[in-house]
Amino acid sequence: MNLTKIMDALKELSNIDYQRRVWMGLGNREVSSIEEAGCRLFVDSGLGHALSMGTVYSEQIDEALKRLRDDVEALYMKVNTLADVEAATMQHVRSESHSILSAIKTETLR
Numbered sequence: 001m002n003l004t005k006i007m008d009a010l011k012e013l014s015n016i017d018y019q020r021r022v023w024m025g026l027g028n029r030e031v032s033s034i035e036e037a038g039c040r041l042f043v044d045s046g047l048g049h050a051l052s053m054g055t056v057y058s059e060q061i062d063e064a065l066k067r068l069r070d071d072v073e074a075l076y077m078k079v080n081t082l083a084d085v086e087a088a089t090m091q092h093v094r095s096e097s098h099s100i101l102s103a104i105k106t107e108t109l110r
Contacts (some may be wrong), residue, residue, distance in 0.1 A: 001046040001056070007101065009041035013072070014097035019085045034093075038072040055056045063105050068096045 012018055012032065024026045042048035050056045051065060071093055079085060 001050050002044070005040050005045035006047055009037050009045065010097045010101040010104070012037045013041070013068075014094045014101060016085065016090075020082065022094070023079065023085060024082055031075070034072060034090075035076050036061060038069070040074065041072075042069055044095050057104060061100060061107060064096065064100050064103070069102060071096065095109070 014024075021027045022032045023034065024032060042051075047056065047065070048069065051062055051069075055067075056062050056065075071089075074092065075089060079090060084090065
């Protein structure tokens, strides 16, 4: 697993300012999307495979990651406008991502 990719993707999924700028193409050269962030988190990092093989962090964190994966995948191809980024469904994803990010940081410091 690639911890850097996991942490970076969770940061992206938890940051509305980044999403407004980069997902909406308002930045200079940065371009991303919820699909790219989800792929980086669960595919490119190896996390999705690791979750299917057994416990990765803790039962609580792993369950939260699985819920986040479902929530992010449900939004694929549906976050296309600024209103979509600011919608309650994305606020939920940002909150989940932030909580998981904090929990992983706490877990790795033990």
